[in-house]
Amino acid sequence: MSTYRTSSGETPACGETQEKLPLFVGGDLDGESLASVRAHLEVCRACAERARTVQRAREALVRALRSPEEGPGGSSLWPGVRAALLAEGRIQPAAVPGAERFARTGNRGRLRWLAPLAAAAALIALLQGTGWLERAAPEKALTPKSTPQVAAPANPRGGTLQRIAPQEVEALVPFQARRQELGTPNWLPGTVSTAGFRRR
Amino acid sequence: MVHPRPRDAGQSTVSETPLQGPGPGAAPSGPSDHDLIRRAQQGEERAFEELVKRHEERAIRVALALIASREDARDLAQEAFLRVFRNLERFDFQHEFTTWLYRIVTNLAIDLLRKRRPAMSTSAEEEEEADLDLADPEGAPPSRSLEQMETAERVRACIDRLAPHFRSVMILRELEGLPCTEIARIVGATHVTVRWRLHRGRKLFLEEWERMHAGDPEEIARRPEGANTPPEDP
Numbered sequence: 001m002s003t004y005r006t007s008s009g010e011t012p013a014c015g016e017t018q019e020k021l022p023l024f025v026g027g028d029l030d031g032e033s034l035a036s037v038r039a040h041l042e043v044c045r046a047c048a049e050r051a052r053t054v055q056r057a058r059e060a061l062v063r064a065l066r067s068p069e070e071g072p073g074g075s076s077l078w079p080g081v082r083a084a085l086l087a088e089g090r091i092q093p094a095a096v097p098g099a100e101r102f103a104r105t106g107n108r109g110r111l112r113w114l115a116p117l118a119a120a121a122a123l124i125a126l127l128q129g130t131g132w133l134e135r136a137a138p139e140k141a142l143t144p145k146s147t148p149q150v151a152a153p154a155n156p157r158g159g160t161l162q163r164i165a166p167q168e169v170e171a172l173v174p175f176q177a178r179r180q181e182l183g184t185p186n187w188l189p190g191t192v193s194t195a196g197f198r199r200r
Numbered sequence: 201m202v203h204p205r206p207r208d209a210g211q212s213t214v215s216e217t218p219l220q221g222p223g224p225g226a227a228p229s230g231p232s233d234h235d236l237i238r239r240a241q242q243g244e245e246r247a248f249e250e251l252v253k254r255h256e257e258r259a260i261r262v263a264l265a266l267i268a269s270r271e272d273a274r275d276l277a278q279e280a281f282l283r284v285f286r287n288l289e290r291f292d293f294q295h296e297f298t299t300w301l302y303r304i305v306t307n308l309a310i311d312l313l314r315k316r317r318p319a320m321s322t323s324a325e326e327e328e329e330a331d332l333d334l335a336d337p338e339g340a341p342p343s344r345s346l347e348q349m350e351t352a353e354r355v356r357a358c359i360d361r362l363a364p365h366f367r368s369v370m371i372l373r374e375l376e377g378l379p380c381t382e383i384a385r386i387v388g389a390t391h392v393t394v395r396w397r398l399h400r401g402r403k404l405f406l407e408e409w410e411r412m413h414a415g416d417p418e419e420i421a422r423r424p425e426g427a428n429t430p431p432e433d434p
Binding site: 022023025028053057058060061065066074076080090091 | 406
């Protein structure tokens with residue numbers, strides 16, 4: 001009968017072999033340990049049977065874990081992930097389909113200061129398109145259209161001024177006329193004294 | 201002492217070949233994970249979307265195996281991808297993306313498992329004695345045969361008795377088919393520790409499995425004569 005002997009000349013005991021079976025059945029033994037277990041199982045029926053039991057248990061585990069019913073299933077996580085990132089302000093809603101971009105991690109808000117400037121530029125462009133700037137500033141009517149210059153009227157309360165749309169001005173006129181009828185000075189608090197402009 | 205003849209014993213030789221798991225999977229066609237991460241770092245949402253869609257199944261599968269609730273597993277996987285995004289700038293290109301993702305998923309799952317058993321000590325020995333069944337009773341579809349379902353439930357009950365750190369190592373090895381070196385990187389432990397956890401986890405699983413099947417007539421019938429006698433030295 002051939003018996004495997006370790007480098008120290010000992011035959012591995014059943015206890016030792018069985019202790020290694022959990023790693024053996026998963027293919028996680030190597031070198032001398034693997035050789036010794038293999039050799040022992042060749043000659044020991046009890047340990048070989050024990051190894052089969054250990055292997056059956058492992059196979060049941062693996063089968064159960066990998067059964068299709070245990071698979072992930074369901075729809076993609078992406079819509080939920082995207083919604084959460086939108087809510088956190090980490091990505092921006094797409095203005096143009098296919099052109100989605102998100103704020104780079106760590107750079108959030110870096111270009112936010114540009115937003116008011118962009119809004120102001122867009123408003124000026126819009127007003128230019130409607131020709132309202134020329135109507136609102138008749139004293140500059142001789143200025144070439146390509147370079148309109150708008151001077152804001154003096155404001156008794158100071159502050160930054162913002163252009164408003166013509167229809168808003170028209171809506172204010174009856175209110176202002178009513179004030180004049182009542183003799184209320186325009187500059188009192190609550191009055192509209194900056195026709196064509198609104199305090200920001 | 202009479203030793204069995206080698207030929208007889210040879211018939212009962214057990215294959216030690218590991219069952220191959222889904223593993224890291226074949227290399228996906230198209231851009232690599234690292235390419236997608238670079239593009240996502242530059243602000244390309246589509247790249248991150250592709251990364252999520254490429255790995256979401258893997259993330260849910262591992263989460264589900266760890267926490268046994270489909271709904272919680274999906275929530276957990278989603279949270280993992282959010283954490284990936286929030287830390288995208290810090291990704292270390294020396295490692296695989298999946299290593300990072302597995303680490304986040306397993307850490308989240310372990311946190312969740314520990315929250316679910318707040319009274320438990322973190323001592324491994326005490327956790328091993330835990331008697332909690334975390335299986336989702338509504339998780340099994342009706343198409344599965346009764347026997348398979350029962351087996352799966354028993355397996356689940358055995359897994360749930362394992363401490364989280366044993367469970368995570370076993371699932372990464374048995375379900376994902378990852379080598380111990382990779383698991384060591386994921387769980388932040390040494391290779392030796394991972395092997396020990398794997399060994400201990402399988403042993404504990406086996407003990408639970410046998411305890412559960414102690415009175416099972418099918419299992420008793422499978423046992424050879426004298427199987428319950430203590431093993432002898434050859």
